[in-house]
Structures are given as C-alpha cells and as structure tokens.
Amino acid sequence: MGKVIAITNYKGGVGKTTSTINLAYFLANEHKKKVLLIDFDPQANLSYGFGIEDDIENNIYSVLRNDCKLEEAIIRKFNMDIISSTLDLSVADVEFSGRTMREFILKKLLAPIKDNYDIILIDCPPNLGLLTINAIVASDFCIKRTYKTCRCSKNDKTGNRM
Numbered sequence: 001m002g003k004v005i006a007i008t009n010y011k012g013g014v015g016k017t018t019s020t021i022n023l024a025y026f027l028a029n030e031h032k033k034k035v036l037l038i039d040f041d042p043q044a045n046l047s048y049g050f051g052i053e054d055d056i057e058n059n060i061y062s063v064l065r066n067d068c069k070l071e072e073a074i075i076r077k078f079n080m081d082i083i084s085s086t087l088d089l090s091v092a093d094v095e096f097s098g099r100t101m102r103e104f105i106l107k108k109l110l111a112p113i114k115d116n117y118d119i120i121l122i123d124c125p126p127n128l129g130l131l132t133i134n135a136i137v138a139s140d141f142c143i144k145r146t147y148k149t150c151r152c153s154k155n156d157k158t159g160n161r162m
C-alpha cells in the first residue's frame with residue numbers, strides 16, 4: 001500500500017525541497033520504488049529543480065481546482081512521476097477557504113491513485129496555511145526538516161563551544 005509523506009517546516013530555507021528531491025531520486029533510482037513527487041509550494045522550487053517551468057497548463061493548482069485530472073498533470077522525469085507547481089497556487093488559502101472539508105482536498109484527490117505508488121512525497125511551503133494542512137491530512141507520515149545553526153550551541157564554563 002502506498003505511503004504518503006509530507007516534508008514540512010513552517011520555517012523557510014531549511015532544506016525541505018532539497019531533501020524531497022534527494023529522497024525521491026534515491027528511492028526511485030537506487031531502490032526502484034514507484035515514486036510520485038508533488039510540488040505543493042507556490043515558489044515551485046522543486047519544479048524548477050527538474051527544469052519544469054511554471055507555465056505548464058496542468059499542475060497541482062489545476063488539479064486542486066478540478067480543471068484537470070491528477071493523472072493529466074503528471075510529468076515523468078528521472079524514473080519519477082512529478083506534479084509541478086505554479087505561483088498561482090499562492091491564492092489557494094483564500095480560494096479554497098470557503099470549501100466544505102477544505103482540509104481534505106488533497107487526501108481525496110490522492111485516494112484513487114495512492115496504491116499506484118510505493119511512496120508519494122509532498123514538498124510543502126514554509127508556512128502552516130491551508131496547503132500544509134492539506135498535505136499533513138493527506139499523509140501517513142511527516143518529515144519535519146530542521147536546520148541546526150551555530151546559535152543552537154552554547155559555551156561551556158571555559159568558553160569553548162559545546
């Protein structure tokens with residue numbers, strides 16, 4: 001049965017997208033798993049990372065709007081299926097805020113295709129808005145990507161870094 005994993009952190013620039021791409025590539029190419037990658041961030045950095053521009057007609061925003069079927073938005077790259085994002089997705093919080101069961105939109109869309117894959121990875125935006133909530137609700141697991149800076153370190157009594 002396919003597992004859905006959201007890569008999250010409300011903080012930006014901590015390596016969510018980089019980790020998602022590397023994990024997906026590793027699972028698809030080293031472990032021969034069937035992988036679906038969903039770029040769920042309006043910044044579309046994951047899509048750009050695969051050379052997919054944000055003027056593609058069918059993307060995750062059109063899927064959420066029911067303008068196309070999820071299968072129609074799939075792009076095949078490096079033995080993975082990818083659904084790209086677009087800056088238009090940034091209106092999702094406002095556009096879908098009035099929908100009934102708005103937290104379950106992605107979960108419902110993934111339900112029919114979930115078992116076509118071993119792993120579905122969702123690259124989340126750096127906030128706790130409706131998109132991230134949808135990703136978490138749709139997921140079996142979440143990976144919270146963190147980034148430890150030197151500000152986490154403390155000096156010991158001798159002044160050395162611990």
Ligand SMILES: Nc1ncnc2c1ncn2[C@@H]1O[C@H](COP(=O)(O)OP(=O)(O)OP(=O)(O)O)[C@@H](O)[C@H]1O
Binds near residue numbers: 015019124126
């Ligand atoms: N393990 C790492 N070591 C060093 N640099 C890294 C590592 N992972 C990511 N980076 C770099 O950190 C920057 C931010 O990474 P990335 O875009 O993956 O973060 P993000 O959490 O997805 O950002 P955003 O929240 O804006 O979507 C990039 O320049 C990336 O190359």
Ligand SMILES: [Mg+2]
Binds near residue numbers: 016018046123124
């Ligand atoms: Mg990112």
